[in-house]
Amino acid sequence: MGGKPVIGFIGVGFMGHGMAKNIVQKGYPLWIKGNRNREPIESLVGMGAKEAASAKEMAEQCDIIHICLSNSPQVEAIVRGPDGILAGARKGLIVIDTTTADPTSTMALAAEMAEHGVTLVDAPLGRTPKEAEAGTLDAMVGADDATFAKVLPVIQCWAGNINHLGPTGSGHKMKLIMNFIAMGYGALYAEATVLAAKVGVSPNKVRDVIGSSRLNNGFFETFMKYTVDRDRDAHKFTIANASKDVRYVNAMAADACVTSVMASAVRQYYVHAEATGHGGDYVPMVGDHIARLNGLDMEEEVKKGR
Known part of the structure; x- marks a missing residue:
């Protein structure tokens, strides 16, 4: 050149x-x-x-x-x-x-x-x-x-x-590991926040406590910016893409003959949200999906905590 x-x-x-x-x-x-x-x-x-x-x-x-x-x-x-x-x-x-x-x-x-x-x-x-x-x-x-x-x-x-x-190939392998961790965070934060709301601890308080602790990170901040502040654009990565990435992670693990209990579990929330018509929603919105599965409206839970 x-x-x-x-x-x-x-x-x-x-x-x-x-x-x-x-x-x-x-x-x-x-x-x-x-x-x-x-x-x-x-x-x-x-x-x-x-x-x-x-x-x-x-x-x-x-x-x-x-x-x-x-x-x-x-x-x-x-x-x-x-x-x-x-x-x-x-x-x-x-x-x-x-x-x-x-x-x-x-x-x-x-x-x-x-x-x-x-x-x-x-x-x-x-x-x-x-x-x-x-x-x-x-x-x-x-x-x-x-x-x-x-x-x-x-x-x-x-x-x-x-x-x-x-x-060649090393980058895509590393990216799947990164997104496995990220989408795992998303599923974990969503389930934990819904569980907290179900037992009487508001999403607002979850953000206050975890956000001021050593468990805080950038992904948690953008996740909670949607969950608590309802900012739809806080983390613009679709559930459909998350579902695809975790599917690729599981395939990579299968090819490598690696036990993937966590990856399999994480996949279920994203696949279920996508299958029920929410693939175009962004990743933090998986919390709304899990809330609905448990009879809650996350936006209402946030309002209660203000």
Whole structure:
């Protein structure tokens, strides 16, 4: 790559918009793929990005392409489809998949792409859309050393905490461990807060006590910002995505022949909430779901505690 590489970005949603914005603002030529939500597309085009009609067209123009989608089937489709990345890829193309994905799928894609002279890097994300806009996300990167050196300056546009974990696949494995812990927190906080309300301790008091103790952390704070303050945007990560991630965790554990009692238990709350039509709700709202299962209205319990 001579000079600054041409960058592509597929998936400019909650996280992707901020990441792409920071890439173009750092002076990289940027192509983005359009979707039904035109607001982030028009925003980025207004900053100087070009819009590609397909992943194939993007692959024909770019040196490095980011993918930021919801799940592995979507990634597989954008790579393998008739108008996908491989249909237009030139030898030497690097694809950075920031999706929280199934590592088994990642490894299969990496092998297939290598046959076309394309290198797959997995670099899933930590933190929230707020940090995406600020360019201070966490990145867990799986790549060989030479490829990591090539992509590091680009990743530094949108990430403030970058860990190179090993070869391709390592990032997605670590991200599943991280999200297992996070979604486990969510299920635990929800169940504990509902139990407290059921025995007469308000969610407000739970926040006061735990929030001022050594058990406090950022996830607890955003969880309780919704639970007590009813701020719907406190933690914008959907139950459907949480359900998917914990499903991938359980599959990874099964593949590794690891006992996964906790992961199996955590999965049940998210799957049940999704199955009953609440997949579009955000993770802290799983507390409302558990409250309903136990005959409570969490918003009313909060009002009682004021």
